[in-house]
Amino acid sequence: IMDAGGAWYAGLGVEKSSGTKIFSVSGHVNRPGNHEVEMGISLRTLLEEYAGGVRGGWDNLKGVIPGGSSSPILTREACETVKMDYDSIARSGSMLGSGAVIVLDKSVCVVRALARISRFYRHESCGQCTPCREGTGWMAQIVTRIEAGGGRAGDIELLEELCGNISGKTICALGDAAAMPVAGAIRAFREEFVYHVEHGRCMVE
Secondary structure, eight states: TTTTTTHHHHHSSTTEEEEEEEEEEEEBBBOOOOEEETTTBBHHIIIIIIIIIBBTTTGGGEEEOSSSTSSOOEEEHTTTTTBBBBBHHHHTOOOOOEEEEEEETTTOOHHHHHHHHHHHHHOOOOSSSHHHHHHHHHHHHHHHHHHHOOOOOOOHHHHHHHHHHHTSSSSSSSHHHHHHHHHHHHHSSSSHHHHHHHSSSSOOO
């Protein structure tokens, strides 16, 4: 940038998302790492050409968390065409966030992954705001119980209600960060939650 100037840098990327971004790709890829690329690159190109491809091949992809643990998960269908810029990811129902791309293959139980994420946000809550303090605890407790085989009728709807009672109702954004992955996982992989509740175990072999 010092050599070529700001106009040159602004010419990279796409409209409203100019320049480059460092994407930290982790999870089930063959070559995890940090990759600085132009904004607007396709997610599939990022994974296949920079991160060495999905473990077991593209058909083994289950979903991608595109912007850190607080961003809603994208299904494989969305990953086929989505571009890595702010507007495109927002239209897909998620957010680009930190650019921490977490790749999940078909061996992953989404409920189990969400239970771990929910416990993290429960731990991170400072406790100042009641919706976050109480809500993150309830979400972590419910998701963990579902994952352990103790799911009850109405748990999924209760989680959705909790997300609505937390989002936008806290002083800082941690409440939103805790609620979005829960709502996104249920939206994208509801059948896995239903199976857990109905059968008391994961549908992933």
